[in-house]
Amino acid sequence: MSEPVVEIKDLRFRYPGANRDALNGLSLSIAKGTMHGLIGPNGAGKTTLLTIITGARRGFTGRSTVLGLPSGDASLHRRVSYAPQTPSVAPMLTVRENLRLFASFYGLRASECKARAANWESKLGLTKASRQQARELSGGTLKRLSLGAALVAEPELIIADEATAGVDPQSRETIGDILREMRDRGCTVLYSTHYIAEVDKVCDEVTMIDAGAVVESGAVADYRCESGSRIEDRFLELTGRELRE
Amino acid sequence: MSSLPMIFALVKKEWLSLFRDWHALALMFILPAAFIVVLSLGLEGLYYQQTGITLRVGYLDEDGSAASAAVLEHIGRTGIKLAKLGSLPGAAEPPRDLEATIAIPKGFGASADILSREGKGPLPIVMRAAKGLDLPYRLWLAAQLERSVARTVTTGMSEKLKDDLPALASTLDTMNGSQGWVEDRSAAVNAISPLQLNVPGWALFAMFMISMPLSSGLVRERREGLLARIRTTPVTKPALIMGKFIPYAIVNTIQFAVLLAFGLVVVPRMTSQPIVFSGSIGWLAILVVTVSLVCASLGVAIGSWSKSDDQAIALTAGIVIIAAALGGIMIPYFAMPAALQAFAKISPLYWAHSSAVSIMMGTTNPAEIAGALARLLAFAAVLLLVGGAGIQRAARQD
Numbered sequence: 001m002s003e004p005v006v007e008i009k010d011l012r013f014r015y016p017g018a019n020r021d022a023l024n025g026l027s028l029s030i031a032k033g034t035m036h037g038l039i040g041p042n043g044a045g046k047t048t049l050l051t052i053i054t055g056a057r058r059g060f061t062g063r064s065t066v067l068g069l070p071s072g073d074a075s076l077h078r079r080v081s082y083a084p085q086t087p088s089v090a091p092m093l094t095v096r097e098n099l100r101l102f103a104s105f106y107g108l109r110a111s112e113c114k115a116r117a118a119n120w121e122s123k124l125g126l127t128k129a130s131r132q133q134a135r136e137l138s139g140g141t142l143k144r145l146s147l148g149a150a151l152v153a154e155p156e157l158i159i160a161d162e163a164t165a166g167v168d169p170q171s172r173e174t175i176g177d178i179l180r181e182m183r184d185r186g187c188t189v190l191y192s193t194h195y196i197a198e199v200d201k202v203c204d205e206v207t208m209i210d211a212g213a214v215v216e217s218g219a220v221a222d223y224r225c226e227s228g229s230r231i232e233d234r235f236l237e238l239t240g241r242e243l244r245e
Numbered sequence: 246m247s248s249l250p251m252i253f254a255l256v257k258k259e260w261l262s263l264f265r266d267w268h269a270l271a272l273m274f275i276l277p278a279a280f281i282v283v284l285s286l287g288l289e290g291l292y293y294q295q296t297g298i299t300l301r302v303g304y305l306d307e308d309g310s311a312a313s314a315a316v317l318e319h320i321g322r323t324g325i326k327l328a329k330l331g332s333l334p335g336a337a338e339p340p341r342d343l344e345a346t347i348a349i350p351k352g353f354g355a356s357a358d359i360l361s362r363e364g365k366g367p368l369p370i371v372m373r374a375a376k377g378l379d380l381p382y383r384l385w386l387a388a389q390l391e392r393s394v395a396r397t398v399t400t401g402m403s404e405k406l407k408d409d410l411p412a413l414a415s416t417l418d419t420m421n422g423s424q425g426w427v428e429d430r431s432a433a434v435n436a437i438s439p440l441q442l443n444v445p446g447w448a449l450f451a452m453f454m455i456s457m458p459l460s461s462g463l464v465r466e467r468r469e470g471l472l473a474r475i476r477t478t479p480v481t482k483p484a485l486i487m488g489k490f491i492p493y494a495i496v497n498t499i500q501f502a503v504l505l506a507f508g509l510v511v512v513p514r515m516t517s518q519p520i521v522f523s524g525s526i527g528w529l530a531i532l533v534v535t536v537s538l539v540c541a542s543l544g545v546a547i548g549s550w551s552k553s554d555d556q557a558i559a560l561t562a563g564i565v566i567i568a569a570a571l572g573g574i575m576i577p578y579f580a581m582p583a584a585l586q587a588f589a590k591i592s593p594l595y596w597a598h599s600s601a602v603s604i605m606m607g608t609t610n611p612a613e614i615a616g617a618l619a620r621l622l623a624f625a626a627v628l629l630l631v632g633g634a635g636i637q638r639a640a641r642q643d
Contacts, residue, residue, distance in 0.1 A: 054477045077477060080477070081477075082477045084473070088474040090258050091262075092266065093258060097258075105251050105475070105478040107251075149474075153478070
């Protein structure tokens, strides 16, 4: 296994006022240049984990290192990029202005910002919508723009939290292709989703978490069998089939 | 890595967001302009009744000379309502029904004969203005007293010189006659027009309206995760703060300049009311920047504690309206009851408004303006602390 880009050891975190830990001794290692799927039921702790890795959340115990540095280290902000679950872009700015805005955060010259924004605008199929304000976009287009705002950084690690949730199959396909392309260029991708078929299709590794801890982790290929993938069956076996409140 | 390009990008983001929100623009420019016109017309009678013309001044004439009587007569002619006092109140503050007291000292009449007192002027008249009397009124009253003393002294000189130096005596008589010492062509000298107070007042009010889009925008950015997301990029905290402050400071300056120009050029033609600007642009610029800091800090403080943008807008509007009412923007300070006047000073708009009026009228007292600026900076600092605590609290809970 190649060197880990993300290394989590015995991570614990509790929200203020909560009566249980959101993360309960979670340990995880993500290898460089892989596309790593993170699946878990609602409330399992996926977003909490991802925000700790990005450095946006503090107040945890245990160890969380990214690219050999403690998560949250200021120098990581240039090397790690995050596409949150809610498409967080400037609503009054157009698609193009948003992409240029996020590109400008990385110390690029104006011409380089423009070039990167144009590149990702085209790759993500946003050219037609480039002059539309973000608040006017459909859900799928907004998700692609939000991912684009992370991709303009051209980072070493990209963290995408439910990047395909609630989008049409065409957008999902485009997003999957783009993330795979990033992986092929040497970028590590950590990708949380509820779509298990998507994990089977695009990811190299998968980690299943529940109640703030890892329940199983392994190579996606190891779950393949003659009838297809066993990931969903295994996930339901480990996390239970009953509905949760 | 230089923070300048990212600050520039953040400023551009705020700028575009603000100027694409037509409702916010209307709120910041059109509404205050309408207030200036409507309230200047509506309050015209009240102002002329309450300003210098009917200023109530108690006097104690300890001298009882012809000269002291002449001074009082001159003052009476300015429209000041004089009330004789048996004695001066012990406290520095005049009684509640008076705006000021004056005491003409014993020996004033003899001292007014300056031709027989080589190297010495007349004994000074002691004036005590109420703390609540705005600076422009106080300065106007002092100027009327000076003028009355000067006329009395020169009238006495003319009497003495008419035999030996008739030409000089005649000149002094002419100067003391209808022409006066100053050819006063500004109709606003004896009374501050509603426009004189309304233009800076509503221009300052308009500046505070910017706290609304700032606070609601901040709530949206917090709720939608944009703020947290930007914090995962190389954007530093100071760059983020500058990115919020700079565009709003620029907009505030534009607001004040546009509304001031509107008030100086357009509104006088609509209302026939006089307005003067004879003060220092430099002082006004310093005041506008300082007020801008308070406005932005208020927006940050409310935006960081509000749970929704509706709550932020309602809270900001409520606070700004109360601050404007207390600060003498909606109800002129002089027309407020004494109890309300005491509360006026907790409003940043009171300090901003009284300073702006003084600066515009050219009656700037640097020490008083510096004091007002220091208070405004203190308001900004407290609001920023509240905002910082709110942002930290939100970050813990999100």
